[in-house]
Amino acid sequence: MLNRSQSKFLSLTATYALLATGLIFIIFPYIWMVLASLKPSAEIYNRLIPTRITLEHYRMVFSLGSTGSTSPFVRAIFNSLVVSSITTLSVVFFGAITGYALARLRFKGQNLLKNFILFQMLFPIVLFLIPRFLLMIRLGWINTYQGMFSPFMMSAWGTFLFMQFFKTVPQSLIDAARLDGCSELRIVFRIMLPLSKSVTIIVAIFTFMSMWDEFLWYLIVTKDYNLMPLSVLLGLYTRGEYSSYPGIQVAGATLLTLPILALFYFFREYFTKGITMTGVKG
Amino acid sequence: MVIPYILFTIIFWVYPLIWGILIAFKKWNIISPVTEFVGLDNFIKILHDPLFWISFKNTLIFMVVFVPLSIICSLMVALLLNRIKLLRSFFSLGYLMSYVSAGVAYSIVFRLLFSGDGLINSWLGKVGITIPWFSSPKLAMVSIAFIVVWKFLGYYSLIFLAGLQSIPSTIYESAEIAGASKWMIFRRITVPLLNPSFTIILIFAVILSFNIFTEPYMITGGGPLDSTQTFMMQIYYQTFTALHAGYGSSFAITVAIISFTFVFIVKKTIEKDMIYS
Known part of the structure; x- marks a missing residue:
């Protein structure tokens, strides 16, 4: 025994x-x-x-490109970075000011807006795909960066997270800043955001990651290989020109994975925190 | 300060939502300026569209594999993680690694790794079996479900782990004193008290099942024999290849209603369980 x-x-x-x-x-x-x-x-x-x-596959990836132009993969990485970064900055910026107003200011229709944001999160993305595409056609934004990022510039989820956290900041800090003549915008960026480092990082990394991974929307709004983010370029190449070059596909997949893995490594505790706070997008 | 948000929401959320509903009752090929009001015709057409029912069936197959498998595996991982102190964050981060992988990237990896003559089959071949993971119509959707389990295992485990840690240890202690067996404790205490975690994971999993696109698009292209066609693939194909915007939109609305119904059923059943226990 x-x-x-x-x-x-x-x-x-x-x-x-x-x-x-x-x-x-x-x-x-x-x-x-x-x-x-x-x-x-x-x-x-x-x-x-x-x-x-x-390193032959990587050499291929970085040298592909018709007659002297930069490799389409390098451009695609650049495009991914531009679209993901703009969206991330925008979601944090507008999420913070909207969240601040909802949590700490008084205005007409405030509760209505709060409930509306919760209500928005119930709607599946499938309902927006087609009409947003039509909207992009109407705006002439097919094959543009703004076409790729504009529908994601503000997020109900990010706003909600900021609002929840901003509720916990002591009122005395806000009052003191107002006495010093701070504008409300300054209060958000000088007081609220520095105090909410983890929420800000969580909103930023999850937004960046979802934009970097996004596939279907980019597939719909970009037809120009020069403007495609990496996910779509790699996807289309894998199904098309390079379907019989597994080496190039895997090298591309590695390039698509590594930046997010690096992000994950540096901000690892925020990933776990973000997920356990739940409500994080699936 | 809320004006940008309101303007944005009107332009990119409310307006598309309404527009999408309106064109669902129209026949329109995007290119021509002419739209024709057809009432409920699109919705009736969906019910007679064999690919709608095939996608529905495939989604159900996906769910039947994905939901129980991901819940059982991630609950097991969470229970194991909950038992250790040393290296706990190492393991939970390790399990989370698959979650941060990009859809296109892991689809490429799994397609090559599990292809007919890929590494997994050449290993299996040594013991005399090969499995047609993606080339058998019976297996392809199941294989895709396995991949998605791989992706979300760590994510769901973390939600379960947070749930487990919120259960006060005094409950377990008093149950042990009362002489309850381990299985009894699990069945009567752990599972009921994890109810919120179960609910949120089930809802995530159901919503996800209706949104599968990248994996079949990249790995199988919907085949073999339409066995991996999904709702999203159909909506993509109808709208952006066949240019039937009206039909695609009514398809999207139908899918949204079905997924709402599923989520609603999940919520109702689980809430019932809660009251009994």
Whole structure:
């Protein structure tokens, strides 16, 4: 018979063993991806460990481009960065001021607006796809950056998060700032935001990540390869021109994954915090 | 200060929403300026559209695999994480790694990894089996569900873990003193008190099931034999390839209503459970 501490030790060991096994399943596709992007094409399908390391796929990715122009992949990375960054800044900026007004100011229709924001979050994205596309046609924004980011510039979710957090900031700080003659905008950016570092980071990273990953909307509003974000360019190339070049596909997938992984590494505790606060977008 | 938000919402939310509902009753091919009011014709057409029913069936297959599998696995991971102190954040972050992967990227990875002559099958081949993950019409949607479980496992685990940690340990202690078995404690205390976590995860999972697009688009293109056609694929195809904006819009509304109904049913059933326990 095992005594109590022995059986406790055994069960703890089993717990770690199970967790580690599960973790291998989670991480394996990443390991495979990175290795595959570095091995000769012939080995992608049937070998895990490459016989030699090669950068040929990355060289292809960065040199593709008709006659002397920059590689479409480099441009696509740039496009992704532009669209994701603008959206992130905008969601934080407008989320903060709207959230502040809803949490700390008094105005007519305030409760109506609060309820409306909650109501907005119930509507599935599928309802907006087609009419927003038609709107972009009408505005002449197909194949433009603004066409890609404008529908996402303000988020009910981000606004709601800011509003909830701003409620907890002591009123005395706001009163003192007002006595000093601070404008309401200045109060938001000089007092509220610095005090809400974690909410701000959570809103920013989840917005950036969802814009970086976005696929369907970009697929709909961009037809010009020069303007496509990386996700769409890679998606279309994989289905089209480079469908028989797995090396290029995997190298592209690695390039699409790494920035978000880096973001995840640097802001890891905010990812967990953001998710446990729930209500985070699925 | 709220004026930008209100203007934005009117232009990019209220106006499209209403416009979308209006064109659902019209026949319109986007290019021509002529729109024709057809009443409920589009909706009636949907009910006779075999691809609507195929997509519905595929969505149900996806849900039947995805919902229980992701909930069981993530609850297990959360229970394991809840038992350890050392390395807990290492493991929970490790499990979250798949969540931050981009749809296009992991679709490429899994398509190659699980292809007919891919690495997984060449390993399985050594013991004499190969599995047609994406090339068998029976299996393709199930394989896609597996991939999405991979993606959301860590995310759902964290929600469960937060739920587990909000259960006061005194409840467990008194149950143990009363001599309850581990299974009894799990069944009668843990599960009922995790109700909010179950609810939110089920709702997320159901909504997600109706929004599947990137994976089938990238991996199977809807095939083989339409076995991975989804609602989103249909809406995309009808509107942006076939240019039937009116039909696409009524399709979108129908799908939204179905997904609302599912979410509503989930909420109602779970709330009932709550009262019994």
